[in-house]
Amino acid sequence: MLNTQRSLSELPKMSAASQVERAVLEEEFNWLLKEEVHAVLKQLQDVLKEASRRFSMPTPGLESQLKQENFILGSSTMDQVKGVLTLQGDALTQTDINLKVAKSSQVLHFQFREDKQWKLQQIQDARNHVNQALQLLSSRDESYHFKTGAEVNKLMDAVMLQLTRARNRLTTPASLTLPELATSGLMKMFTPPMPGDVMVNFYINLSKLCLTVYQLHVLPPNTTKNFKPAGSSVLHNPGAMFELNNNRFEVSHVHKVECVVPWLNDTLVFFTISLQLCQQLKDKISVFSSFWNYRPF
Numbered sequence: 280m281l282n283t284q285r286s287l288s289e290l291p292k293m294s295a296a297s298q299v300e301r302a303v304l305e306e307e308f309n310w311l312l313k314e315e316v317h318a319v320l321k322q323l324q325d326v327l328k329e330a331s332r333r334f335s336m337p338t339p340g341l342e343s344q345l346k347q348e349n350f351i352l353g354s355s356t357m358d359q360v361k362g363v364l365t366l367q368g369d370a371l372t373q374t375d376i377n378l379k380v381a382k383s384s385q386v387l388h389f390q391f392r393e394d395k396q397w398k399l400q401q402i403q404d405a406r407n408h409v410n411q412a413l414q415l416l417s418s419r420d421e422s423y424h425f426k427t428g429a430e431v432n433k434l435m436d437a438v439m440l441q442l443t444r445a446r447n448r449l450t451t452p453a454s455l456t457l458p459e460l461a462t463s464g465l466m467k468m469f470t471p472p473m474p475g476d477v478m479v480n481f482y483i484n485l486s487k488l489c490l491t492v493y494q495l496h497v498l499p500p501n502t503t504k505n506f507k508p509a510g511s512s513v514l515h516n517p518g519a520m521f522e523l524n525n526n527r528f529e530v531s532h533v534h535k536v537e538c539v540v541p542w543l544n545d546t547l548v549f550f551t552i553s554l555q556l557c558q559q560l561k562d563k564i565s566v567f568s569s570f571w572n573y574r575p576f
Contacts (some may be wrong), residue, residue, distance in 0.1 A: 312419060315560075317421050317423075319556055319559075319560045322556055323438065323557070325411055328407050328413065330545075331409050331410060331413065333545050334369065334402065334405070334406040334542075334546070345367045349365050350363070350366060351363070351534055351538060352376075355426075355539065358379065359378065359379045360377070360536050361378070362432070364481075364488060364490070368402070369398060369403045370396045371399065371455065371481060373390065373391050373396075374389070374391050376389045376479075376492075378492055378534070380494070387477070390470055392470045397468060399482075399488075401449055402483060404445075404521065405445040405449050408442070412438045415436075415438050418534050419434060432564055435458035435558075438557055445550060446547065446550045449547060452483065453482065453513070454511035455513075456510065456512075456521065457478070457509055457515060458521050463480075465481070476497070478493040479492050479493070483543065484513075485547065486544035487537040487539055488540050488543075489535060489536070490535070490537070492533070493515065493533055494530070494532040495530055495531060496518070496529055497526055498529055504529075506522075507520060508520055508521050510521060515533065516533060517531060517533055517566070518530065518531070
């Protein structure tokens with residue numbers, strides 16, 4: 280009986296200790312919502328402004344004009360394709376490509392027509408997603424008071440979604456069929472015009488600007504070769520077949536050359552840092568929510 284009385288007498292003390300702990304945690308959590316969340320949002324804005332700036336670097340001395348950068352394409356192990364690409368923001372404004380035709384010494388030379396430039400949709404989309412993330416962050420300035428952890432998590436999830444989409448646009452080039460490549464507007468941009476047995480494609484892969492050149496040969500109508508049209512792919516292999524305008528073609532040679540675009544590498548690093556900041560803030564919120572399961576976190 281004595282032991283029972285002692286146990287009961289200790290209960291109020293335990294409850295008081297629990298109340299103190301809760302009060303301390305509540306004070307820390309309120310500080311997190313009021314101070315630390317806004318500090319992280321400021322960090323995120325600073326990092327993403329740097330990322331956004333990389334997409335639109337001005338020409339020194341001409342702030343209204345985007346900087347033009349020349350990149351040399353080529354490979355020390357393969358000289359079938361060489362060239363220079365001029366990139367200005369999200370647009371290829373000029374190309375100068377030399378293609379050494381397989382099984383001959385002939386060299387074909389192509390350039391963009393002067394009135395043409397090719398928009399790189401991947402860069403355009405990535406920049407738009409970064410700007411949408413910045414808009415989300417600027418909608419919660421320092422005067423805004425977050426009331427719950429759930430509200431912070433909702434904002435972080437929305438920002439992380441935009442950043443993940445931005446990163447995916449640079450890391451995941453579009454898959455295209457060979458007929459889509461053959462009828463692309465890109466094929467109409469060159470002078471002299473591309474011959475019917477050559478196709479090209481430009482795309483971004485991580486921090487690299489890639490050019491793929493396909494050489495084709497026409498399959499004779501009475502061919503005994505098993506015709507099987509290829510599906511969508513970022514990079515088609517020799518032997519891939521397709522049909523266009525009642526003609527059947529087979530890819531005979533594939534040449535891929537690339538160059539590193541340093542500022543694209545910068546933006547990918549900024550995306551990683553920003554996603555980590557978002558996740559760390561979410562993790563801090565979850566620590567408090569595990570203490571207060573009764574509160575709507």
